[in-house]
Amino acid sequence: MNKYPSIIFEHKNIMTNDIDNKYDLITISEVMWYLLDSIDEVFNKLFNSLNNDGILAIHQYFPDKQNFGNDIINGLEDFEKFIEQHTRFEFINKIVSYEKKDKVLLGLLKK
Numbered sequence: 001m002n003k004y005p006s007i008i009f010e011h012k013n014i015m016t017n018d019i020d021n022k023y024d025l026i027t028i029s030e031v032m033w034y035l036l037d038s039i040d041e042v043f044n045k046l047f048n049s050l051n052n053d054g055i056l057a058i059h060q061y062f063p064d065k066q067n068f069g070n071d072i073i074n075g076l077e078d079f080e081k082f083i084e085q086h087t088r089f090e091f092i093n094k095i096v097s098y099e100k101k102d103k104v105l106l107g108l109l110k111k
Helices: 032-048 075-086
Strands: 023-029 050-062 090-099 102-110
Touching: 023 032, 032 050, 032 075, 050 075, 075 090, 075 102
Parallel strands: 023 050
Antiparallel strands: 050 102, 090 102
């Protein structure tokens, strides 16, 4: 039984699934390191998959000593620059949690 019958929940692989519908909300959590080789295309696909007033919700951990993908995105600040310079998204809300020097981003981006 669906607890929220007016809400459609779908689970998709942004790298391999075609996304034919438009959504009000897309969430991604802890996947950025897997997307780095295609990050521009992925964020373009996410943007095109949202309704005009759609929201992209992101949850991402950024270690202080990042060992992977430094040449593409090195930390939270680089990710914020990437969003600003390489996508059509705009942050509408950011919460950053700190654990020592590591950071965790909870972000909402609008189309």
